[in-house]
Amino acid sequence: MTTTDQVRAQIAELLEIPASEIADDDNLLDHGLDSIRVMTLIETWRDHGTELAFADLAETPTVTAWTTLLQR
Template sequence: MTFETLCKQVAHLLDEPEATISETENLLDRGLDSIRMMSLVESWRQDGVEVDFITLAENPTLSHWWELISSAKRHA
C-alpha cells in the first residue's frame, strides 16, 4: 500500500480524477459515504492493514488516513 494507491482507491470510489482531490479535503463532504468507507476498511484489512471505520470517520482526509495506514503497517 502506498499513498498513491490510497489516492487511486478513493478517487475510484468517488468516480473523480485523483488530481482533483486534495490531501486535506474532507472526503465525506466530497461525497464518500459510510458504505464506501467500509469497503476501503475491508480491502485494507485483507492487505493486512488494521484500521477501523470510526477512526477514519473522525478525520476523513487522505493525509490523515495515510498516517493511520502507515502507522498500522509499522505495527503489523
C-alpha cells in the same frame, strides 16, 4: 508501505472521479464518500493486513490522515 497517492487513487476509484480532484487535506465526505464506501476501503485494507476501525477513519476524513493511519 502505502503512499498518499495510492490512498487517493483508491478513494477516487470508489468515487468515480479523477484522483487529481482530491487534495491531501480535503474532507472526503465533501467529495461524497459515504459510510458504505468507507467500509469498502476498510475491507480492502484489511485484506492487505491493516486493521482499522470505521471510527479511526471518521475522526479525520482526509487522504493525509488516512495514509498516516495505514502506515502505522
